[in-house]
Amino acid sequence: xxxxxxxxxxxxxxxxxxxxxxxxxxxxxxxxxxxxxxxxxxxxxxxxxxxxxxxxxxxxxxxxxxxxxxxxxxxxxxxxxxxxxxxxxxxxxxxxxxxxxxxxxxxxxxxxxxxxxxxxxxxxxxxxxxxxxxxxxxxxxxxxxxxxxxxxxxxxxxxxxxxxxxxxxxxxxxxxxxxxxxxxxxxxxxxxxxxxxxxxxxxxxxxxxxxxxxxxxxxxx
Amino acid sequence: xxxxxxxxxxxxxxxxxxxxxxxxxxxxxxxxxxxxxxxxxxxxxxxxxxxxxxxxxxxxxxxxxxxxxxxxxxxxxxxxxxxxxxxxxxxxxxxxxxxxxxxxxxxxxxxxxxxxxxxxxxxxxxxxxxxxxxxxxxxxxxxxxxxxxxxxxxxxxxxxxx
Numbered sequence: 214x215x216x217x218x219x220x221x222x223x224x225x226x227x228x229x230x231x232x233x234x235x236x237x238x239x240x241x242x243x244x245x246x247x248x249x250x251x252x253x254x255x256x257x258x259x260x261x262x263x264x265x266x267x268x269x270x271x272x273x274x275x276x277x278x279x280x281x282x283x284x285x286x287x288x289x290x291x292x293x294x295x296x297x298x299x300x301x302x303x304x305x306x307x308x309x310x311x312x313x314x315x316x317x318x319x320x321x322x323x324x325x326x327x328x329x330x331x332x333x334x335x336x337x338x339x340x341x342x343x344x345x346x347x348x349x350x351x352x353x354x355x356x357x358x359x360x361x362x363x364x365x366x367x368x369x370x371x372x373x374x375x376x377x378x379x380x381x382x383x384x385x386x387x388x389x390x391x392x393x394x395x396x397x398x399x400x401x402x403x404x405x406x407x408x409x410x411x412x413x414x415x416x417x418x419x420x421x422x423x424x425x426x427x428x429x430x431x432x433x434x
Numbered sequence: 435x436x437x438x439x440x441x442x443x444x445x446x447x448x449x450x451x452x453x454x455x456x457x458x459x460x461x462x463x464x465x466x467x468x469x470x471x472x473x474x475x476x477x478x479x480x481x482x483x484x485x486x487x488x489x490x491x492x493x494x495x496x497x498x499x500x501x502x503x504x505x506x507x508x509x510x511x512x513x514x515x516x517x518x519x520x521x522x523x524x525x526x527x528x529x530x531x532x533x534x535x536x537x538x539x540x541x542x543x544x545x546x547x548x549x550x551x552x553x554x555x556x557x558x559x560x561x562x563x564x565x566x567x568x569x570x571x572x573x574x575x576x577x578x579x580x581x582x583x584x585x586x587x588x589x590x591x592x593x594x595x596x
Contacts, residue, residue, distance in 0.1 A: 234496065234523045234524055237523035237544055237545065238452050238455065238523055238544070240545055241452070241455050241523065241544050241545035242452065242455045242458070244545045245455055245458035245459050245462060245548070246454075246458055248458075248462055248548055249458050249461055249462055252462055252465050279545075283545060287543060290523075294526065
C-alpha cells in the first residue's frame with residue numbers, strides 16, 4: 214500500500230473512531246435513561262396492569278435494540294482502528310466474528326445467511342499481517358460468494374489451521390438451493406471481486422485453495 | 435440491592451464529561467444504595483478527591499482538559515488506596531494497557547449494565563477496605579514500611595503482572 218493511501222486510510226479511521234465514540238455516548242445516555250425509567254416502575258408500578266405490560270414490552274424492545282446498536286458500534290469502533298498499524302497480530306476468531314457482524318447486512322439483502330464458524334475448541338489462531346488488507350481479502354471473498362450464490366443459501370466463514378499449521382479462513386457455502394459446484398466456481402471466478410481478491414492475497418503473500426467438490430475455498434496465509 | 439448501611443459506607447466518585455449520562459448513572463447507582471458524587475471533568479475530579487477521598491472512582495478517559503489517564507496517574511500517586519474503574523467508550527487496547535499499568539482496578543466499555551458496574555464497584559470497595567485495614571493495623575503497630583507496602587499493594591500487584 215502506498216504512503217498516500219495509508220495516510221488517507223488513517224485519516225478516515227481517526228474520523229470514524231471519533232464518531233463511533235460519540236455514538237457510544239449517545240447510546241449510553243439512552244441506556245441509562247431507559248434503565249432509570251425501568252428502575253422507577255420496578256419500585257412504583259403503573260396503576261393499570263395492561264399499561265405496565267405495554268411499558269415492559271416497549272422497554273424490552275428498546276433494550277434489545279440498544280444492545281444491537283452497542284454491539285455494532287463497538288465492533289465498528291474496533292474496525293475504525295484497523296488502519297492504526299501497518300502490521301498487527303490478529304486474533305482470527307475475533308476478527309472473523311467482527312467481520313461477519315459488520316457485513317451481515319450485505320448478505321441479508323440477497324437473502325443469504327452469513328455466520329462465523331467456530332474453530333476446534335481452544336485453538337488459538339493468530340496471524341501477523343496488514344489488518345486493512347486482511348479485511349479487504351475477507352470482503353472480496355464474501356462479495357464473490359454473494360455474486361455466485363442464489364437466495365436462501367448460507368455462507369459460513371471459519372478461521373482454522375490448514376494442514377494443522379497455516380492460519381487459514383474457510384468459506385463454506387451450504388443450503389438446499391446450491392448451484393452445481395462447477396457452475397458455482399465458474400461464477401465465482403468471473404466476479405470482479407475475485408480478481409481483486411487474487412491481487413490482495415498476493416500482496417498478503419497468501420494463496421487461495423478451492424475444493425471444487427464441496428463449494429468451499431480457503432484463504433491460506 | 436445493598437443496605438442503608440452500605441449507602442453510608444461506600445463513597446464513589448463518577449467522572450465523565452457527558453453530563454446527562456453521568457447524572458442518570460449516579461441516580462441509578464444511588465437507587466442501589468450506593469452514595470455517588472459526580473465530577474464533570476478531570477480538574478473537578480482532582481479537586482473533589484483532595485477534599486474528600488472516595489473509595490472508588492469510576493473514570494472516563496476522553497475528557498476535555500486533564501484527561502482520564504492523567505487523573506488516574508495523579509490519584510494513584512497521591513491516594514494509592516483509591517480504586518479506579520475505567521468506564522470508557524474508547525476501544526483502544528493501548529489505553530487499557532496504560533490504565534492497568536497505572537493501577538486501574540478494572541477497565542469497562544461504555545455503555546455497561548448498571549448491575550455489572552455496581553458489582554465491580556463492590557469488588558473494588560472490598561479490595562480498598564482490605565488494603566486500608568492492613569495498612570492501618572501495621573501503622574498502629576509502628577510498622578510503617580509494611581503499612582506502606584499495603585498502601586501500594588495494587589501498584590505492586592500490577593507490576594508483578596507485567
